[in-house]
Amino acid sequence: MLGGTIKISKNxxxxxxxxxxxxxxxxxxxxxxxxxxxxxxxxxxxQVTAIMGPSGCGKTTLIRCxxxxxxxTPNAKVEGEVTLDGVNIYSPQVxxxxxxxRIGMVFQKANPFPTMSIFENTIAGLKLAGVRNKETLDQVAxxxxxxxxxxxxxxxxxxxxxxxxxxxxxxxxxxARALAVEPEVILMDEPCSALDPIATAxxxxxxxxxxxxxxxxxxxxxMQQAARVSDFTAFxxxxxxxxxxxxxxVFEKPKSELTEKYITGKFG
Amino acid sequence: xxxxxLRGDVILKILLAAAALFVIxxxxxxxxxxxxxxxxxxxxxxxxxxxxxxxQPSNNxxxxxxxxxxxxVTSAIAIVIGFPVSLGIAIFISxxxxxxxxxxxxxxxxxxxxxxxxxxxxxxxxxxxxxxxLKDYVEKPLNKSLGFISLFSGHPFGYDFFTAGIILAIMxxxxxxxxxxxxxxxxxxxxxxxxxxxGATDWEVTQKSVLPYARSGIFGxxxxxxxxxxxxxxxxxxxxxxxPSVSSSLFSPGATLSSIIANQFGESTGxxxxxxIELGLILFFVAVLINGLARILLWRMTRGKEIxx
Amino acid sequence: xxxxxxxxxxxxxxxxxxxKLMTVLVIIAVALAIIPLILILGDxxxxxxxxxxxxxxxxxxxxxxxxxxxxxxxxxxTFTMVGIAALISVPIGIGAGIFFSEWSNSKLSTFSGFMNDxxxxxxxxxxxxxxxxxxxxxxxxxxxxxxxxxxxxxxxPIIARTTGESLKLVPMTLxxxxxxxxxxxxxxxxRIVISTGKxxxxxxxxxxxxxxxxxxxxxxxxxxxxxxxxxxxxxxxASMTVLIYNYATSPYPSQQTQAWGAAxxxxxxxxxxxxxxxxxxxxxxxxxxxxx
Numbered sequence: 021m022l023g024g025t026i027k028i029s030k031n032x033x034x035x036x037x038x039x040x041x042x043x044x045x046x047x048x049x050x051x052x053x054x055x056x057x058x059x060x061x062x063x064x065x066x067q068v069t070a071i072m073g074p075s076g077c078g079k080t081t082l083i084r085c086x087x088x089x090x091x092x093t094p095n096a097k098v099e100g101e102v103t104l105d106g107v108n109i110y111s112p113q114v115x116x117x118x119x120x121x122r123i124g125m126v127f128q129k130a131n132p133f134p135t136m137s138i139f140e141n142t143i144a145g146l147k148l149a150g151v152r153n154k155e156t157l158d159q160v161a162x163x164x165x166x167x168x169x170x171x172x173x174x175x176x177x178x179x180x181x182x183x184x185x186x187x188x189x190x191x192x193x194x195x196a197r198a199l200a201v202e203p204e205v206i207l208m209d210e211p212c213s214a215l216d217p218i219a220t221a222x223x224x225x226x227x228x229x230x231x232x233x234x235x236x237x238x239x240x241x242x243m244q245q246a247a248r249v250s251d252f253t254a255f256x257x258x259x260x261x262x263x264x265x266x267x268x269x270v271f272e273k274p275k276s277e278l279t280e281k282y283i284t285g286k287f288g
Numbered sequence: 289x290x291x292x293x294l295r296g297d298v299i300l301k302i303l304l305a306a307a308a309l310f311v312i313x314x315x316x317x318x319x320x321x322x323x324x325x326x327x328x329x330x331x332x333x334x335x336x337x338x339x340x341x342x343x344q345p346s347n348n349x350x351x352x353x354x355x356x357x358x359x360x361v362t363s364a365i366a367i368v369i370g371f372p373v374s375l376g377i378a379i380f381i382s383x384x385x386x387x388x389x390x391x392x393x394x395x396x397x398x399x400x401x402x403x404x405x406x407x408x409x410x411x412x413x414x415x416x417x418x419x420x421x422l423k424d425y426v427e428k429p430l431n432k433s434l435g436f437i438s439l440f441s442g443h444p445f446g447y448d449f450f451t452a453g454i455i456l457a458i459m460x461x462x463x464x465x466x467x468x469x470x471x472x473x474x475x476x477x478x479x480x481x482x483x484x485x486x487g488a489t490d491w492e493v494t495q496k497s498v499l500p501y502a503r504s505g506i507f508g509x510x511x512x513x514x515x516x517x518x519x520x521x522x523x524x525x526x527x528x529x530x531x532p533s534v535s536s537s538l539f540s541p542g543a544t545l546s547s548i549i550a551n552q553f554g555e556s557t558g559x560x561x562x563x564x565i566e567l568g569l570i571l572f573f574v575a576v577l578i579n580g581l582a583r584i585l586l587w588r589m590t591r592g593k594e595i596x597x
Numbered sequence: 598x599x600x601x602x603x604x605x606x607x608x609x610x611x612x613x614x615x616x617k618l619m620t621v622l623v624i625i626a627v628a629l630a631i632i633p634l635i636l637i638l639g640d641x642x643x644x645x646x647x648x649x650x651x652x653x654x655x656x657x658x659x660x661x662x663x664x665x666x667x668x669x670x671x672x673x674x675t676f677t678m679v680g681i682a683a684l685i686s687v688p689i690g691i692g693a694g695i696f697f698s699e700w701s702n703s704k705l706s707t708f709s710g711f712m713n714d715x716x717x718x719x720x721x722x723x724x725x726x727x728x729x730x731x732x733x734x735x736x737x738x739x740x741x742x743x744x745x746x747x748x749x750x751x752x753x754p755i756i757a758r759t760t761g762e763s764l765k766l767v768p769m770t771l772x773x774x775x776x777x778x779x780x781x782x783x784x785x786x787x788r789i790v791i792s793t794g795k796x797x798x799x800x801x802x803x804x805x806x807x808x809x810x811x812x813x814x815x816x817x818x819x820x821x822x823x824x825x826x827x828x829x830x831x832x833x834x835a836s837m838t839v840l841i842y843n844y845a846t847s848p849y850p851s852q853q854t855q856a857w858g859a860a861x862x863x864x865x866x867x868x869x870x871x872x873x874x875x876x877x878x879x880x881x882x883x884x885x886x887x888x889x
Contacts, residue, residue: 087485089481089484089485092480092481092484094386094387094388094389095387115607115608117487117488117489117608117612118487118607118608119487120484120485120486120487120488121486121487122487124485124486125481125485127478127481127482127485129478131476131478131479131481131482132482133479133482133483133497133500133501134501135500135501135503136500144483144486144496145486145487148486148487148488148492148496149487149608150609150612194482197482197486198485198486201486201487296781296782296783296784297781297782297783299783300782300783300786300787301700303692304692304693304695304696304699304700305696305700305705306692307688307689307690307691307692307693307696307757308692308693308696308697308705308706308709309705309709310689310693311693311709311712311713311716311753311754311757312708312709312712314712314716314750314753315712315715315716317727317731318723318724318727321727321730321731322723322726322727322730324730325726325729325730325734372626373626373629373630374626375626376622376623376625376626376627377623377626377627377630379623380623380624380626380627384620384623395627397875398631398634399627399630399631399634401634401868401871402630402633402634404807404811404867404868404871405634405637405638405811405864405867406810406811406812406813406838406863406867407811407812407813407814408811408813408838408841408842408845408860409637409641409811409841409860409863409864410637411842411845412841412845412856412857412860413636413637413640413641415845415846416640416644416845416853417636417640458630458633461630462630463718465630487608489608489612489613489615489616490616490620491615491616491619491620492612492616494619495619512718515718516718518720519718519719519720519721519722519723520720521720521721521722521813521814522813522814522838522842526842526845526846546720546722546814549722549726549818550722550814550817550818553817553818554817554821564726565726565730568722568723568726571720571722571723572720572723575715575719575720575723576715579714579715579716579717579718579719580711580715583711583714583715
């Protein structure tokens with residue numbers, strides 16, 4: 021966990037103190053209910069980290085704390101630190117609006133803006149940041165849609181409404197939309213849970229390709245998905261971090277008995 | 289056994305369907321009877337009634353235009369002031385008070401209280417409180433300084449389009465803000481979160497994701513408010529002066545379709561009465577059109593027709 | 598972090614200012630609505646209180662010496678007409694509402710429901726003209742009866758709508774369970790659906806009564822006015838709202854004070870009815886608003 025070193029491969033070690041994003045004693049509540057009980061976790065740069073655990077373990081709340089979305093819910097509270105490149109994003113000098121551009125999010129159910137076209141959806145974040153140059157917007161839109169593996173399917177009709185697409189396409193549109201503002205970290209909350217296997221496969225393909233430029237954190241309760249796309253895996257249970265390590269380690273040689281029970285399907 | 293069960297069902301359905309038919313019959317009956325009642329005037333003046341600007345009961349000359357004009361002017365003032373205020377209230381309660389739901393509910397109730405005040409009491413307050421206030425602190429100063437603009441020209445007495453418009457604005461605010469509030473609360477949170485996660489400020493989230501999503505409902509509320517402004521009678525008739533006028537000055541006395549009916553109906557007979565009923569017929573069609581349009585827009589919004597996914 | 602497209606690392610000052618400004622504007626909007634409300638209610642209470650006394654409420658108008666008279670005949674007139682209106686609009690309104698909810702698939706139901714919505718909040722003076730033409734003209738007489746009929750058209754759409762909306766909230770499973778037990782549909786509707794949704798029905802009736810109590814235009818044209826107690830419902834009658842209208846435009850200060858007094862009584866009745874509505878149902882029913 022925090023302070024340790026993890027072997028990624030023969031020549032590479034992951035030192036948690038130089039992680040892209042990390043949490044320190046992170047706690048989160050909904051009113052009186054404490055969902056996160058002190059999480060210490062580090063996410064390696066340009067890698068895919070999966071967060072797994074049974075329903076109610078707090079994994080969604082955890083990532084919603086990472087881009088400061090959790091605090092928008094009425095009666096929600098956050099304590100502790102989340103550090104991005106060494107800076108605590110919860111310190112009073114940090115503007116949450118600016119942070120949310122650097123840490124993007126894709127939600128469980130695709131939520132494109134229904135009154136905007138595919139093009140407008142993609143560049144929505146750029147427009148917010150004040151980018152007006154038409155050429156720039158066109159370029160970024162194409163680049164983002166390509167990275168989300170959606171360009172070929174929509175390039176002829178970018179003016180179509182954002183909701184006139186299939187579920188899988190909508191989700192890829194949401195990924196493109198998140199990519200367009202060039203975040204450093206992308207959070208994904210069970211992005212494929214509402215999709216069929218073919219759509220899921222396309223998105224998993226894009227996730228593996230995206231890690232070259234971004235740090236990706238994906239919440240999933242599908243263990244096979246975690247095994248397919250992630251480099252690192254964190255296992256949570258009842259608001260606590262039980263285990264963290266490379267995916268192969270966690271799956272093949274779990275250190276905790278709880279992890280082993282979950283992986284072998286004894287509960288979940 | 290089965291035969292008896294059927295009979296109860298059939299009787300109930302017939303009775304209830306009759307009630308539903310009664311509603312339809314009311315609207316139809318309204319049209320028919322208003323048409324019949326306005327016959328003396330309808331046949332005398334024909335379509336020129338709509339554009340006629342002379343209203344002289346003593347000479348049996350009648351034209352609806354001054355009242356259509358008055359209705360349009362006062363409603364325009366009411367909407368220009370009332371719509372932004374209603375939108376602001378709705379945004380405040382629905383977006384800013386998310387963490388204080390009970391306070392939001394109480395605030396909403398207080399604003400709704402404005403709708404519980406009967407029109408005639410607005411009129412009473414208008415006559416004794418608002419008119420002196422507006423006349424001395426708003427109309428006279430504006431008239432003095434900007435009187436060269438036709439909008440502010442004339443001799444302000446307080447009983448005019450302006451005061452009527454202001455009172456109407458206050459009266460339609462509870463309707464419009466309540467509808468808009470309902471409509472904004474139907475916008476899914478996932479839309480707001482999507483906008484937040486792109487790095488948007490609170491206002492940008494409201495402006496770029498909530499309001500567009502709810503736009504047909506908001507427009508429906510707008511139309512509903514407009515409809516109420518068109519149809520309001522007592523408060524208007526007590527403060528507008530009831531002098532048929534097409535003056536371009538806000539400070540000129542005037543009359544609306546509904547205010548003149550309330551004002552002159554008691555002393556009317558024959559063609560005069562027919563003319564007043566014909567004004568009512570015009571009001572009927574306007575109300576049906578506007579109310580109908582508003583309901584269609586609101587129905588689309590709350591049935592979730594914006595979303596296809 | 599500088600990016601390929603030079604997106605700023607923090608948000609611009611302009612965006613922050615606009616955000617703060619909009620918050621201020623929105624609060625101003627709320628103030629603009631609350632201030633008139635406070636002024637109106639305040640004035641009604643302050644100017645109306647001096648007129649209040651037992652005599653004010655118990656005595657009829659005295660044309661010879663206004664300030665020793667009261668508004669009793671107007672109060673009775675209002676209640677009489679609202680009562681007549683309720684007798685007509687409650688059964689028909691509830692009936693139509695049940696039809697909207699239980700037979701919602703039929704074309705008649707959809708069309709009637711739409712017509713009902715159109716009729717809700719209709720300019721009440723037009724309803725007054727309607728009743729004038731169909732009742733006052735043929736009977737050659739203004740009457741409390743005509744006034745009651747006019748008010749019933751004001752109340753009907755409100756009751757029908759609220760009834761329909763409340764009954765739609767009753768879960769389908771309740772009806773299915775009842776029918777599965779062999780209970781005939783008419784009994785299911787009348788006993789089970791209605792008793793579950795009865796709060797909503799009550800709310801609708803209260804809202805409609807409140808609305809009708811405050812109406813002026815329709816009864817101005819049909820019941821006219823009177824300074825006496827009406828001896829039968831087929832005679833003209835005074836009402837609180839018409840009294841306020843007449844006294845407000847009178848040159849005599851004593852009548853003006855009585856206008857405020859009547860306004861105070863009327864407001865108290867409206868507030869009481871509204872409070873009753875909020876207490877019985879609160880925000881559970883979609884149609885439970887004055888805008889109906």
